[in-house]
Amino acid sequence: MSTIETRELNVYYGDEKVHALKNVEIKIEKNKVTALIGPSGCGKTTFLRSLNRLNELLGATTKGKVIIDGKDIYDGKEDVIQLRKRVGMVFQHPNPFPMSIYDNVAYGPRIHGVKKKELNGLVEESLRKAALWDEVKDRMQEIALKFSGGQQQRLCIARALAVNPEIILFDEPCSALDPVSTAKIEALLRELKHEYTIVIVTHNMQQAARVSDFTAFFLMGELIEFGETKELFERPRDKRTEDYITGRFG
Amino acid sequence: MTGNKKITEKLVMIGMYVAAFITVAALFTVVGYVYVKGIGAISLDFLLDYPYRLEFGGIFPQIVGTIYLAAVCLLFAVPLGVASAIYLSEYAPDNMITGTVRFFVECLAGIPSIVIGLFGLIFLVHYLGLGISLLSGGLTLGFMILPWTIRASEEAIKAVPGSYREASLALGASKWQTIRNVVLKNAYPGIISGILLGCGKAIGDTAIVLFTAGSGLEWFLPMAITDPVGSLTVYTYILATQAHTEAGILRAFGASLVLLTMFFMVTVTALYLRNRYVRRMSGW
Amino acid sequence: MGVLERVRIFKFWKMGESIKERLIEKLLFLLSLSSILIVFFIIVFMLKEGLPAFALGGEFFFGMTWHPATNQFGILILVLCTFIVGIGALVLATIIGIPTAVFLAEFSPEWLRNIIKPCVEMLVGIPSVVIGFFGLMVLVIFIRDTFGGWGESILAGWIILAIMTLPHVISISEDAIRAVPKAYKEASLALGATHLQTVTRVILPNARSGILASLILGMGNAVGETMAVLMVIGNPEIPFIPESVLEPVRVLTSTIVIEAAYMIWGSTHQHALIALGVVLFVIVALLNAITTVMIRKGMVK
Numbered sequence: 006m007s008t009i010e011t012r013e014l015n016v017y018y019g020d021e022k023v024h025a026l027k028n029v030e031i032k033i034e035k036n037k038v039t040a041l042i043g044p045s046g047c048g049k050t051t052f053l054r055s056l057n058r059l060n061e062l063l064g065a066t067t068k069g070k071v072i073i074d075g076k077d078i079y080d081g082k083e084d085v086i087q088l089r090k091r092v093g094m095v096f097q098h099p100n101p102f103p104m105s106i107y108d109n110v111a112y113g114p115r116i117h118g119v120k121k122k123e124l125n126g127l128v129e130e131s132l133r134k135a136a137l138w139d140e141v142k143d144r145m146q147e148i149a150l151k152f153s154g155g156q157q158q159r160l161c162i163a164r165a166l167a168v169n170p171e172i173i174l175f176d177e178p179c180s181a182l183d184p185v186s187t188a189k190i191e192a193l194l195r196e197l198k199h200e201y202t203i204v205i206v207t208h209n210m211q212q213a214a215r216v217s218d219f220t221a222f223f224l225m226g227e228l229i230e231f232g233e234t235k236e237l238f239e240r241p242r243d244k245r246t247e248d249y250i251t252g253r254f255g
Numbered sequence: 256m257t258g259n260k261k262i263t264e265k266l267v268m269i270g271m272y273v274a275a276f277i278t279v280a281a282l283f284t285v286v287g288y289v290y291v292k293g294i295g296a297i298s299l300d301f302l303l304d305y306p307y308r309l310e311f312g313g314i315f316p317q318i319v320g321t322i323y324l325a326a327v328c329l330l331f332a333v334p335l336g337v338a339s340a341i342y343l344s345e346y347a348p349d350n351m352i353t354g355t356v357r358f359f360v361e362c363l364a365g366i367p368s369i370v371i372g373l374f375g376l377i378f379l380v381h382y383l384g385l386g387i388s389l390l391s392g393g394l395t396l397g398f399m400i401l402p403w404t405i406r407a408s409e410e411a412i413k414a415v416p417g418s419y420r421e422a423s424l425a426l427g428a429s430k431w432q433t434i435r436n437v438v439l440k441n442a443y444p445g446i447i448s449g450i451l452l453g454c455g456k457a458i459g460d461t462a463i464v465l466f467t468a469g470s471g472l473e474w475f476l477p478m479a480i481t482d483p484v485g486s487l488t489v490y491t492y493i494l495a496t497q498a499h500t501e502a503g504i505l506r507a508f509g510a511s512l513v514l515l516t517m518f519f520m521v522t523v524t525a526l527y528l529r530n531r532y533v534r535r536m537s538g539w
Numbered sequence: 540m541g542v543l544e545r546v547r548i549f550k551f552w553k554m555g556e557s558i559k560e561r562l563i564e565k566l567l568f569l570l571s572l573s574s575i576l577i578v579f580f581i582i583v584f585m586l587k588e589g590l591p592a593f594a595l596g597g598e599f600f601f602g603m604t605w606h607p608a609t610n611q612f613g614i615l616i617l618v619l620c621t622f623i624v625g626i627g628a629l630v631l632a633t634i635i636g637i638p639t640a641v642f643l644a645e646f647s648p649e650w651l652r653n654i655i656k657p658c659v660e661m662l663v664g665i666p667s668v669v670i671g672f673f674g675l676m677v678l679v680i681f682i683r684d685t686f687g688g689w690g691e692s693i694l695a696g697w698i699i700l701a702i703m704t705l706p707h708v709i710s711i712s713e714d715a716i717r718a719v720p721k722a723y724k725e726a727s728l729a730l731g732a733t734h735l736q737t738v739t740r741v742i743l744p745n746a747r748s749g750i751l752a753s754l755i756l757g758m759g760n761a762v763g764e765t766m767a768v769l770m771v772i773g774n775p776e777i778p779f780i781p782e783s784v785l786e787p788v789r790v791l792t793s794t795i796v797i798e799a800a801y802m803i804w805g806s807t808h809q810h811a812l813i814a815l816g817v818v819l820f821v822i823v824a825l826l827n828a829i830t831t832v833m834i835r836k837g838m839v840k
């Protein structure tokens with residue numbers, strides 16, 4: 006059962022000068038981790054951001070369809086706010102707001118009108134899910150920027166979880182982190198996939214192999230190969246995929 | 256050879272110390288002189304009395320007038336300026352038109368206040384018939400600090416990292432919610448600091464007020480916004496150039512002292528806020 | 540999951556929210572449109588009002604005599620005097636300001652910088668009437684007693700204006716010097732150059748455009764400065780070309796202040812004064828524009 010499906014997805018930047026995604030067609034399965042790999046500049050981030058329409062901020066033009074839960078999010082009728090509530094995102098560099106831990110997690114729910122008395126429970130639940138609760142439960146009012154990079158990134162995950170999304174997009178969430186924090190986040194991803202559909206961009210082939218069920222390989226804006234991670238890594242069908250994952254890429 | 260070089264280096268260093276010293280000395284001399292000379296004039300009577308004839312009485316209407324003028328100026332310029340800054344930096348597309356507008360605003364931010372004063376005198380006072388009044392003066396001061404407020408607010412807004420906006424939008428916040436809860440919440444010390452610096456300009460301006468607000472010696476408080484209003488700057492100017500007695504000059508020093516004190520209070524707050532803000536934006 | 544369901548109920552309220560969004564955007568647009576219109580209106584109005592004087596053509600721009608009583612409105616001497624006063628002040632401000640900026644950016648111990656920097660920042664907006672008053676009471680008298688003459692003179696104008704221009708020159712130059720990449724400095728020091736050599740050979744040349752920008756901006760400020768100058772330069776009834784720095788002069792700004800007090804509504808005199816304002820405006824706007832462009836270029840580089 007797929008929750009995200011794209012049809013002839015094309016994304017352009019700057020008055021169509023840059024053709025960043027070319028006819029991408031993919032079906033992403035529910036409650037699975039899908040990894041996006043490919044060399045720098047191949048359009049991974051662009052693809053990810055087309056799933057919550059964050060690309061629009063950068064003046065990108067999108068053509069084609071992105072169908073989430075059976076509805077095309079680019080049909081002009083979709084409410085971006087509802088969309089982004091359903092599709093959460095965690096960015097490459099941890100970007101907590103310069104507020105307290107509590108306010109960071111409570112930010113989304115407050116925006117969406119969750120009642121005050123429900124906030125405490127929701128914040129705790131989200132922090133627990135993000136495996137951060139034990140580390141911060143006594144420091145809820147401290148400003149988020151004082152915490153380590155790994156903690157900040159898990160805080161950003163908790164913040165995304167607090168609005169109760171169905172899908173979470175991760176853009177190289179570990180690239181700015183040390184190995185220990187990375188391991189924690191990977192464990193977290195395996196945990197989270199039971200409840201959420203996860204799409205993750207990574208430059209780290211081992212990471213893709215470790216955490217993902219499916220893998221998509223992008224090259225110069227095209228989706229070259231997509232399949233079960235094991236398949237793709239062990240028996241790549243395309244020569245280019247093979248070159249890339251074996252590190253023979255020129 | 257090396258000996259010579261060493262001596263040259265020493266001399267240059269000394270030269271720099273001297274230059275820095277002169278800069279600081281200039282400030283302390285001017286401010287110190289005014290405070291030393293002016294402190295003799297300060298008394299409760301002086302602060303709370305109304306002036307009469309050229310060289311008698313106190314400066315109560317001038318103090319109040321200065322505050323009134325700054326208030327009208329800010330009431331006009333702040334909403335317009337901050338709203339413009341928000342629109343220009345968050346909503347307007349980055350194109351030729353906004354580029355041109357920005358360029359004009361930037362150029363205008365440094366235009367001599369006397370030119371704006373002349374505009375106020377001819378357009379507001381005469382054409383619109385607002386007369387020499389609190390309204391004319393406050394509005395003209397507002398015209399002066401408007402480009403300034405826009406520029407300062409825009410700088411503060413731009414300093415908020417884009418990643419905060421993205422994070423907020425990705426959580427499903429709307430554009431305005433993002434601006435209010437993330438952008439403005441982080442930019443406001445910078446914006447306030449810019450506004451206060453503008454307020455300092457308004458308090459310290461003479462030419463505009465002289466042209467549009469009053470002759471400085473008003474012995475009454477304005478009862479309506481269309482009444483003329485006194486100000487510390489014009490009072491100082493008139494007494495400094497027209498008083499011929501010790502008492503008159505002393506009053507000018509007293510008024511300068513009060514003016515400087517008000518100015519310093521506003522500016523120090525502004526600079527304090529700005530420094531704190533810069534530290535916060537750079538992640539402490 | 541319960542919370543999510545409840546949040547969905549708010550969708551109805553959200554519809555109102557999107558209208559609110561659009562209203563806010565419209566409101567912000569209208570407000571910014573009005574401030575921009577105000578800015579443009581001021582420019583256009585002044586140009587239009589100055590037109591009758593500009594129409595005098597050469598008589599206005601190149602006329603040597605400014606004498607309203609006989610209907611003579613030549614601005615050449617006024618402009619000349621404005622530049623004499625402005626450039627002199629700028630030279631003084633440069634001699635003191637640039638070394639101070641270098642000192643602050645490169646040599647000053649932290650504690651001293653923490654004293655000097657706020658002083659410089661305080662100096663930026665200090666009410667000009669106070670400085671003018673100080674000039675009148677101290678400087679003018681000092682000049683009169685030491686060098687003779689009226690005391691109210693070009694020299695007094697230079698010094699007072701230099702004090703007012705200094706902080707602009709210092710703070711922008713310092714920023715420019717600080718913006719030079721650390722790597723250049725380290726590379727030079729690693730080659731065995733002294734700190735001072737590094738500053739003069741590597742840092743200053745790289746900060747050149749920023750420093751120049753600070754001087755041009757300082758010039759703009761000096762030209763537009765009004766009250767402080769007005770109070771110390773004497774403003775002779777009929778402007779003339781000065782022969783010594785001890786003679787009084789008249790500049791664009793002081794002429795406007797003094798004569799606006801008695802100009803007759805609708806007269807050529809009024810238009811000429813506005814035209815003076817426009818000339819001043821154009822000079823300062825040009826200088827500011829050059830500064831802006833230079834600073835931007837410096838940053839891009």
Ligand SMILES: Nc1ncnc2c1ncn2[C@@H]1O[C@H](COP(=O)(O)OP(=O)(O)OP(=O)(O)O)[C@@H](O)[C@H]1O
Binds near residue numbers: 019045046047051052
């Ligand atoms: N805002 C933008 N404006 C113009 N071009 C852009 C913009 N963002 C990305 N691009 C271009 O689109 C292409 C795809 O970029 P994208 O960021 O999606 O790559 P990526 O695969 O995420 O790379 P990386 O692994 O380095 O993050 C690149 O050629 C890039 O130069």
Ligand SMILES: [Mg+2]
Binds near residue numbers: 049051176
């Ligand atoms: Mg990327």
